[in-house]
Structures are given as C-alpha cells and as structure tokens.
Amino acid sequence: MSNQAIESLKRGTGCELRFDDLSRTLYATDASIYQVQPLGVAFPRSAVEAASVIRAAGEAGVSIVPRGAGTGLAGGAVGEGLILELARYTRHITDLNLEARTVRVGAGVVLDQLNAFLRSHGYWFGPDVATSSRATLGGMIANNSSGARSPCYGTTIDHVRELEIVLADGTIATVGQNRDELADKRSAIDRLVERQADEIRRRLPEGLHKRWPGYGLDFYLRRKGDLTRIIGGSEGTLAGICGAVLDIVPVPKNVGSESCSSRR
Template identity: 45%
Template sequence: MPPTSTRQRRQEFPEPSSIVAFPWLGGATLLPPLTGQPSCLILPPGHSAMRSFTKAQRQAIERDLRRLVEGEVLFDEISRVLYASSACIYEIPPLGVVLPRHAKDVVAVMRYAHERDIPVIPRGAASGVAGQAIGWGLVLDFTKHMNRLLKVHPRENFVQVQPGLVLERLNEALRPYGKFFPPDPSSGRFCTLGGMIATNAAGIHSLKYGTTKDYVLGLDVVLANGERVWLADEGDPLFQRLTGTHPQVASLVEGLRHL
C-alpha cells in the first residue's frame, strides 16, 4: 500500500516502479527542497537561457548519462530530429534522449540535470498539440520500458500504472472485470496515462464522468532536484500542480487511479 503521509520520503525504491515528469514547453523547472513552497521558472522558446551546446559538451553529457542509467541514451542526430517534433506545429531539437528502464534511471537523470541547469522534458505519446513533449533539454521517453499496468485492484476499484501505459491498453485489461477508466480523450487509442495526468485530459463524456484529475488517488514522484516523494490527493498544492492544473514542476512515479 502507498505511504499515508502526503510527503513521505522514500529511502528504498521497490520494483517495479514508474516515473514521469512534465515540464512546460521549452521550460526549465527549478524546485527547492520540500521545506518550502514549490516554485518553477518558465522560459519561453527563444529565451537566452535556452543555450546551445558544443559538440564536446554534448559528448561529455552523453558519456555521463551512459554511466548513470541502464536504459538507452540517444544523442545521434537522427534521434534528435525525430524527437524535435510532436503533434504540435513546433520543432525544437533536444539536447538528447533517455529511455529510462526504471525509477532509478529517472532519479539519476533528474539529479544530473538539476546540478547542471538542464531542463528535462518527459514524453509519452507526444499527442499533445501545445508542444508539451518537446524542448531543448533532455527528453525522457517513457513509452518503451515504463509502460506497464502494475496492479489491478477490482474490489477496491483502483489500479497502479506506469506513466507510459496507453489508455486503450488499460481499458482492454479492465474489460474482463467490467471496469473502465472514464476520461476519454480523442487520442485515447495512443495517449499515455502520464500525459493524461499532466494535461488533465478529458473527453466528450467529461460532463458526466469528470476529468483525469478526478480519478488520481496518489502519485509517486521525483522532484526536479532528484528527490523522490509520495503525494496524495489531500489538498497538497504540489499534487495539484501534477494533475494538470498548473505548469508542471516535477517527475511522477507511481500512479493510483480510481476506476
């Protein structure tokens, strides 16, 4: 069961686990320790802080990340071009791409990026039309490895999911139980649950069933400084920031959802 405290620190990271983070388009997120209120710095495209990196700097960052994570690290030009666009009209080539294999990879990337003031842009299906999945920093793609339905609790009426799980796959798994996840965006066949949390996805039946934030019970998150905490829906302002009501400032780790 998840911790009862809304901000309980996790000293151990049991597997399987899941993480996702959703900074704003091209934005750098800065978050102080949990002793104070969260804050974020939003940098629009073209801002002077959206610096370029030399070839030597990119190679050094790539080498560092390969030592830190077990997932794939992609810094080649083809990958950077592929991840420069999404369903929106913008194109912003990233510094590089990481495909995290587990929670520890995400913690390592967030901590590394925080120490060097490099933005992190977590990415799901990239189906958003406002540019949420692109940016000039490090892209974290959760769709390859962190895309599992961890547990189904039909009697208690909730599930535990990883952020890269596609909505349609979740509902297919729930059908034998006579359950479904109510928010139904038009991109439901391919959008990921992490992206749905970040944007508070809705759908044509939202007047009857509500939106995604109405079904999120708890989030296991990694903050921008690499700290991992549990958040629950108890009026916590940081929890509200992570469910699509504000620009995002952290990385989410395990989701509990009502059915």
C-alpha cells in the same frame, strides 16, 4: 552540453540514452506546430533511473522535458534539453483492486491498453481522451485530459489517487490524499493557495467540468495537502510522473442513455 558531460551522463545513470541525429530529429516534434531539436533522449525503465537522469541533467545545467506519446497540441513535449521519454518502458499495469476500484499503472500505459485490461473485469477508466490509442496515462495526468464524456466523468485528475513522482533534484516521492511526504512543498502550496483563495474561487468556480491544463490551484484548495491535484495539469513542469494509482469505474450497460450522477 560538452561531450564530457554527455559521457558522464551515459556512464552515471544506468539509463538508456540517445544522442544521435536520428533520435533527436524524431523527438523534435509532437502533434503541435512546433519543432525544436532536443539535446538527446532518455528512456528510463523506473523512477530510480528517471531520478538519476534528472539529477545528472540538473548538475550539467540541462533542462528536462518529460514526454508520453507526443500527442499534445501545445508543444509541451518538445524542447531543447533532454527528453525524458516515459512511454517506452513504463507500461506495466498491476495491483487491480476491484473492491477499492483502483489500479496501479506505469506512466507509459496507453489508455486503450488500460481499458482493454479493465474491460474483462467490467471496468474502465472514465476520462476518454480522443487519442486513446496513443495517449499515455502520464501525459493525460500532466495535461489533465478529458474527452467527450467529461460531464459524466470529469477530467483525468478527478480519478488519480496517488502519483509516484520525481522532482527536479532527483527526489522520488509518492503523493496523494493521505500521504505525508514532501511536507515542505505542501506547506508552501498551502500558504500560496490560502493567500489567493478568493481569486482562485472567482476565476475557477466549483462545477467547472472541463478546463485546459494549468496548475490545479482550485483542485488543491478543495483538497489541501493532496499534491496530485497541483501536479495534474502542470504539463511536466513540476515533476516527472513515473506511475499512478487510479480510480476505475464500472463500464455502463448502455452508453448515451444513462444518468451520470454516480460515476465519479
């Protein structure tokens, strides 16, 4: 990327951006074995800032790598393009609704931070990834993470109601079961999963408690029109996740001795 393009990115987006060697080196690694020096790092404070960075990078032909805490083991958070660092500023927790059992989080909220907030109300977030002191909800959704209690609570995407996302062209959208945005994308995916329905059911049968990330074609097949199901596990390749509305579950009275049946 030319210096001129970097200057116009800095001027045009209103987003905090770093192109110095120290920042690029710090973001060249994650918890994987890989090391790739990125072009720079962007620290958006909102979906609007993320959208302006993604749009400007697209126009300059630069790829975007969304990133949370960088605890992923497969190198998904490193790359040559511009790192979209969503862990630093998008850490707000709002709209707790105990009746509906939901809460709204920014992508950068860390799992332990969320559970510390929810516990005083008698709730927690079900999936218990082992890196809970670092992992962000954005990274957990993008990796469809889960932990030792996945037979009880399933995986992260089982607990996602809505996502605020930014697409590669800078479009900001809210997607979920009863949302009607991105109709063209939904019909394209409908056609795809319908065509491959038998194969998807054969390879990813219902009742699989825990599986690795990957496009949630099986989840989408069971909940057509809900784009959260396809974005969960997509490792930042379909959209940047800026925020989410999540389901919460009551903290059990005892851990390890209760039935799992009603917790999802």
